Amino acid sequence: MATATDGSSVIKPDHAAGRKHFIFSQEHEDLRESMESWVKREMWPHRNEWEDTYWPSEKMKRAGELGFLGLCFPEEYGGQGGDYFYSLVRAECMSYSGSGGTNMGFAVQTDMVLPPIHLLGTEEQKRKYLEPGLKGEKIGALGITEPGAGSDVAGIRTTAILDGDEYVINGSKTFITNGPRADFIVLVCKTDPSERHAGITLFVVDLRDENGEKVPGFTVSAELEKMGMHASDTGELAFEDVRVPADAVLGEVGKGFYHIAWELQGERLVAAAGSHAGCERMIEKTLEYAKEREAFGRSIGKFQAIRHKFAEMATKTEAAKQFTYATAWRFGNGEYPVREITMAKLFASRVGCEVADECIQILGGYGYMKEYEIERAYRDVRLNRIGAGTDEVMLDVIGRSYGL
Template sequence: MYFTDAHEELRLHIRRFLEKEVQPHLEEWEEKTFPDSIFQRLGELGFLGLRYPPEYGGQGGDYFSAVVLSEEMARAGSGGLGMAVAVQTEMATPPVFKFGTEEQKRRWLAPAIRGEQIASIAITEPDAGSDVAGITTTARRFGDEYIVNGRKTFITNGARCHWALVVTKSERERGHAGYNLLVIEKGTPGFEVTRTLKKLGMHSSDTAELLFDDCHVPAANLIGEEGDGFKNLMWELQGERMITAAGAIAGATRVFEYTMEYAKNRQAFGQPIAGFQVIKHKLVDMGTKIASAQAFVYQTAKQWDEGEYPVRDISQAKLLATQVACEVADDAIQILGGHGYMREFPVERAWRDARLARIGAGTDEIMKEIIAKSYGL
């Protein structure tokens, strides 16, 4: 219904790559992050441009091609790498493709698809997370350039990126008309990575704080029309939430399958623990939650792929899928007991990695506010 033979062939291609070139290094990368060269390798294989047109180096696929990549990344067991790749393919580059000029696409999109450039998107600030209207990073226009001042935090790929898509606000205007999206390249005077952050999960990815101190950015780096930044950002966030939901459910599926196999083999009181009603019913609940959430995610992804803008459905899919992922990971740890709490078992990392999805791209609480508003509440 959603995946064609071509999608399944792509899935196998991605899975083989991950099994050969990623999974053997996961433990090492969890300790010190993955190497930048992985982006180059992904670009060589065409995985960074699955749904972009061939004229920019892409594969010309549909949105479900991106879903396949997200699912296989999640099933490989490295939430950090999957998140970093999703930032590149589904968060930072889509606005450049949709709203950028031809010159901008050639300058930033095409190299990102090839894996020659690593991209990030900078929205969150130390004092403004869910409250996008509260951002204070300013971009004042002087002639043919902007002068940018402010700080951004929790930026995935921030330490390694070649450029960041930065959400800024004009000092001269208020309301939604005062926002702009600017590409700011690493090496621009005044652009500094002030520190990298240690976090609960997603250890293989880098997360950074960025400083812009009288950073002079060419006006040619403006993505979209002047003052359209807020509207364009809201569009970007729909795609970000959609891919987050897809990855969350794929990760939950992996945890469920592992836990079910463990329960069939783990002996207690003279029998496999899967034979105890309390365990088998817990597994049934896990599988049922995943199946229902996955069906809704796919249905919503189909709407997005067909050009619809289903804000309520996307918000509900993201809310449901990420909650299910956390619940499944928690149940898995309970079933594994002490083993589930140990680093040598994969459910421990899955539990840590899953938690971020209920915060990033819009918290559970923000999703509920959006959904409530759509109901007229």
């Protein structure tokens, strides 16, 4: 029960209470302070430059040196040995970069590529990919989507056919974040083209040799230009008779569909965390403007219509955050709440787009200009309703969970 802190009988509201949550310990908050400071110092000042040149790979290595990449991974592989909730802290801190593309490139490494290697990989695979990945010395990509198969993972056509003690990979992947620069890739392939779900296997595949040259048969067929996330390199990758040893299989042969389904749960939770954190940053920036911008003799924030916009945005953002935290608590404690994870990702992504739109409306013409940051956020955040499962797929997963 709340109590007065000044000795009086009047209990004053604590408007900062929403920033506190029981899933975070003091150690989590110490990390938050440290990483937020680093992001503001080493990423935020370069946000405009990276829109044209991509975020530099050296930043990944620096993050590894500081321990930010290995927060939730075992110390024996160079990680920090922390719990799952450090992933949420990292995602929220990255929102201060001002660059959705940078955030996405880092999230692919820490929350999409390395977790399945940690969970499913052999000791040799962990030493070869997980260790340098946590140091930022090697950058990874995740290869699921193809020109003809996105949400329908079982419909992929990239094949990996066993030939003696090697697999021969043929096919293409598209919309691959980090793809043009990646040193290795967790690749979803069909090892049995006659099957759908049961024919899928994961592989961890080198894309470059020790000298940084592309391996034989692998090409970046296109570097893709996107509506947003400009700081992130995204490519279409082609594999023509790329040979990998049989021990490149990640997990079990024929179980890849289920392995990638597990990976997507963590990816979606982190996407939800990034969405609500991004909303908070957009609201903060727009609130500054609303307090300073004057019209008809007073700041526009004093108009009821504007106050109500902030009230709506803040309420939905807080709801998204608290739902994400509650679901993350279950996931981080060993449960597998697919329905709620899907709901969190769906809701937070939609709120992100709503908040971006309303912030632009409040800024008016300035919101349409690049100098006010919201223009970029508006373009970047739109991907959240597509990546890691479109809204329509999320709705279908939720609906099916009720036996429909």
